[in-house]
Amino acid sequence: MNSIISIAHLNKRYASGLEALRDVSLEIERGEIFALLGPNGAGKTTLISIVCGIVRLSSGNISVDGHDIAREYRAARSKIGLVPQELHTDMFETVWDTVKFSRGLFGHRPDAAHLEKVLRDLSLWTKRHDRIMNLSGGMKRRVLIAKALAHEPQVLFLDEPTAGVDVELRRDMWALVRQLRDSGVTIILTTHYIAEAEEMADRIGVINKGELILVDDKASLMKKLGKKQLLVQLQEPMLAIPDGLNDWQLVLNDGGNELECTFDTGEEQRAVPTLLRRLGELGVEFRDLKTRQSSLEEIFVNLVRQSR
Amino acid sequence: MNRQRLFNLYGVLAIYRFEMARFRRTLWQSLATPVITTSLYFVVFGSAIGARMGDVDGISYGAFIVPGLLMLSVFTESLNNASIGIYLPKFTGTIYEVLSAPVSAFEIVLAYVGAAATKSILLGLVILGTASLFVPIHIQHPLWMAAFLLLVALSFSLAGFIAGVWSQGFEQLQFIPMLIITPMTFLGGAFYSIDMLPPVWRTVSLFNPVVYVISGFRWSFYGTADVGVGISLMAMMLFLLLCLTLVWLIFRTGYRLKS
């Protein structure tokens, strides 16, 4: 059996009546980095919370490493580490005490050497005697990661790990994630940034309004997803697109005052300079240039349309 | 690994230690307030007023109120400690970790309630020490006294745990002690024998669980009681059973812990 998490026909309806997940089935492969990509409110946190035992499922089956999360919850949960989306931390405890607590809570005997390694990896070692409430937001996020790693999980969930995180932490975090993956840990992260999923994941699942729209390898998905646009504000309005520009996907907006050019992501580095050179050759003058990445909203609308 | 599957000892210890650490951080508030309050009771009721009161059931008034006062502190503290113990992680969100951990409902309750009960038993002993500075105290049935203390600390900590799970705000958290416990305590025979009440109120009192607690506890000190010891014990067991059932329902349904 190659999948470490197996989700079958999962449904979740909250007490409010809201259907947060609809018939979600998903296999997470052992040792991969899987990104769950979707806009706010798509059901990402709900999905993770159900697998971790924080939220109850309405129907469906989930197993972690072959253990059903309800019947064999001890075996299932002891394999999982969770870094929640919100900064839920204690206040008065020290960093050291809180990671020690986490390790014990998950049924592991004390192991100071392991905890030291975790704290060093997260640049928290010098802060180990500090009270958590005196730490910055970024440091608190590191503490939450340390807590999740304290019991040597085989699966790590990172729920929107980079929300409100500075560049340095993001870099450290990605380095750590890769290091963990290399040591055999399976990582599932949620995000609403396409770029983030693209940077980190082996596979990506797209979720919207509680439905898993598609699951695919990163490479093939990025082709479907990414579109970049160049908007050229023209000096003189154009009546029609000149014949010399047939190689590009162009549209005229704003009564001919704006030229809109659409590229696939990755393509624009080559295509933009050649387009601009061509415009010069044709004597088209412009006042301003803007680039725009198709918003996640647009992408989801497209994906949903395609999946119908 | 095998042992962990049956009982997560490290997990229980982690929660228990966490709760005891919280207690140590606020040791002064936790102990000083009840000790000062109890001392005031002894000064006012025991010495000032008690000197003008006759003996109750052949016991000097100052000594008579000791078991009641002690119980009063023990179950207020049990309720407070246990309710805050589970309410705080719910409030701050840190409960996610406990819910996602391989700990059973039984282990969670054991750890939180065990810690709250430990604290209130410690407090009870401190108050007993304080009381002995004011009045000579003699305990006829020390083992029964210990048993009652344990039973009360446990069942009221369980009740506090339930209240903490039920509470959705700090006001509700204080609502129970204020509106339910204080009246029950004052009408529970801490300061008088219910035989002193008019017959109607005596009957009403018999519906107050605190009467059984205090009566049984006082019996372990002085050998006299308002209601039979067996009945006291049974009433307390019933209360414990009720609390256990409620806790079981909470975890079975996920009530206010899991959505």
Ligand SMILES: Nc1ncnc2c1ncn2[C@@H]1O[C@H](COP(=O)(O)OP(=O)(O)O)[C@@H](O)[C@H]1O
């Ligand atoms: N405890 C809850 N009770 C009722 N509705 C909820 C609860 N938690 C989340 N929801 C709703 O479920 C939907 C999915 O939420 P969530 O899983 O947090 O999405 P995401 O993490 O993708 O942003 C949202 O519409 C949200 O409002």
Ligand SMILES: [Mg+2]
């Ligand atoms: Mg979320």
